[in-house]
Amino acid sequence: MKIVVLAGGISTERDVSLVSGRDIYRALKENGHQAILLDLFLGLPEPERALDQLFGADIDWAASICSVSAEAPDLESVKALRPGYRSLLGPHVLELCTMADIVFLALHGSNGEDGRIQALFDLMGIRYTGTGHVSSAISMDKDLTKRMFHALEVPTPPGVTAVKGQPFMLPDEVGFPCMVKTCCGGSSVGVYRADDPDSLAKALEEAFSYEDQVVVERCIIGREFSIGVIDGKALPIIEIAPLEGFYDYKSKYQAGSTIETCPADLPEETAARMQKHAEEACAAVGIEGYARVDFMLDARTGADYALEINTLPGMTPTSLLPQEAAAIGYSFPQLCEWILQVSLKKYQ
Numbered sequence: 001m002k003i004v005v006l007a008g009g010i011s012t013e014r015d016v017s018l019v020s021g022r023d024i025y026r027a028l029k030e031n032g033h034q035a036i037l038l039d040l041f042l043g044l045p046e047p048e049r050a051l052d053q054l055f056g057a058d059i060d061w062a063a064s065i066c067s068v069s070a071e072a073p074d075l076e077s078v079k080a081l082r083p084g085y086r087s088l089l090g091p092h093v094l095e096l097c098t099m100a101d102i103v104f105l106a107l108h109g110s111n112g113e114d115g116r117i118q119a120l121f122d123l124m125g126i127r128y129t130g131t132g133h134v135s136s137a138i139s140m141d142k143d144l145t146k147r148m149f150h151a152l153e154v155p156t157p158p159g160v161t162a163v164k165g166q167p168f169m170l171p172d173e174v175g176f177p178c179m180v181k182t183c184c185g186g187s188s189v190g191v192y193r194a195d196d197p198d199s200l201a202k203a204l205e206e207a208f209s210y211e212d213q214v215v216v217e218r219c220i221i222g223r224e225f226s227i228g229v230i231d232g233k234a235l236p237i238i239e240i241a242p243l244e245g246f247y248d249y250k251s252k253y254q255a256g257s258t259i260e261t262c263p264a265d266l267p268e269e270t271a272a273r274m275q276k277h278a279e280e281a282c283a284a285v286g287i288e289g290y291a292r293v294d295f296m297l298d299a300r301t302g303a304d305y306a307l308e309i310n311t312l313p314g315m316t317p318t319s320l321l322p323q324e325a326a327a328i329g330y331s332f333p334q335l336c337e338w339i340l341q342v343s344l345k346k347y348q
C-alpha cells in the first residue's frame, strides 16, 4: 500500500512522535509498503519530484529524524521555521495524504490525539489508523474522560475539575496527597503531585499557566500499569515502575529510568479484572481500532483505577504497547500490520 506516516507537529510530544514515526516508517518499508514519513507541521517545502512519484522513490525519509531529548521540545524554534503560518498542516501534507491508501498516524498529544486531524481527514475522504474524531476528543480531555468513566462505571480515582479564576475547595473524598493534571496535557507535562495545601496552591497555579481547566484527583499509592486494547480485546498488562518519583516526562522517554515488566506479575484474577476494565474504558468512549489505558492499583485496598486513555500511544519497538504485543508473539512490524488491518475495518 501507499502509506503516509504522519509525525511531529507542534504539540509538547513532538519529539516522541518523530521517533514513533521513524520506527513505524521503517517497519512499514520492511513489510513491503511504499511509505513516506512526513512532519505534520513542517511538511515538504521543496519536493524533489512530482508528488505522486514520491511513494515508490528510493528516499530515506527517516534520515533526518533525531532522538528524544530529556527536556520537552522547543516548539518556538520549530514554529519559527514557518513564519506567519496559519495552517497546522505544512506544505504538501494534505496532497500527499490524499494520494495515500491510508495515513498511519504517529502523532501524539494535542496534534493528532485531539480528533481534529481525524475530523478533517473524514471530510476529505482520507483513511487513517486508529480511532475517530469524537473518541479522540473525549480521550484527550481528562475531565470528559472521567465523566464517561463515571457514567459507564469504569473505576477512576475520585476527582474534581478546577476552573481558572474560580474558587476551589478540595473535596474530602479526594484529600491529600492529590494529583493536579491539566485536562488536555500529555506525557506528564502539566502533572503535579500535591501533599499539602501549599503545594496544591502552587500546583494549581502552574497547571493554570497551561490551561483553564485542571483535574484534581486522589493520588493512588501503589503500582502503575498500562493496558493496550486492540479491536476491543486487551493485551497482556505491562507494569511501569519509575526509579524515582512518578512516571514523568523524563522517566517516560529516557532509557533506563523505569523498569517495565510485561506480562506484569499479578494474580490471574486481578489481571483479568483490569483487562476487563481496560476494554470497558475503551468502549465507554467509543474507541475504534486501538488505544492504551493507564492504570493505578491501590496498594492498600487492591482496587484498580483507570487514569486515562491514550488514543495514539507511543510506537517505538520499546514503547509500552509494542512490548505488550511482543508478549503475545507480535514483532513490531507485525504489530504495525495488525494496526493497519483493524483500522481499515472502519472503511468496510
Ligand SMILES: Nc1ncnc2c1ncn2[C@@H]1O[C@H](COP(=O)(O)OP(=O)(O)O)[C@@H](O)[C@H]1O
Pocket (backbone or CB within 6 Å): 157, 179, 181, 185, 186, 187, 188, 189, 191, 217, 218, 219, 220, 221, 224, 246, 247, 248, 294, 296, 307, 308
Ligand atoms: N490519580 C493518580 N494517582 C497516582 N499517580 C497518578 C495519578 N494520576 C496520574 N498519576 C501519575 O502521573 C502520570 C501521568 O498521568 P496521566 O493521567 O497518565 O496523564 P498523561 O500521561 O497524559 O500525562 C501517570 O503515569 C502516573 O505516574
Ligand SMILES: [Mg+2]
Pocket (backbone or CB within 6 Å): 187, 294, 308
Ligand atoms: Mg498517561
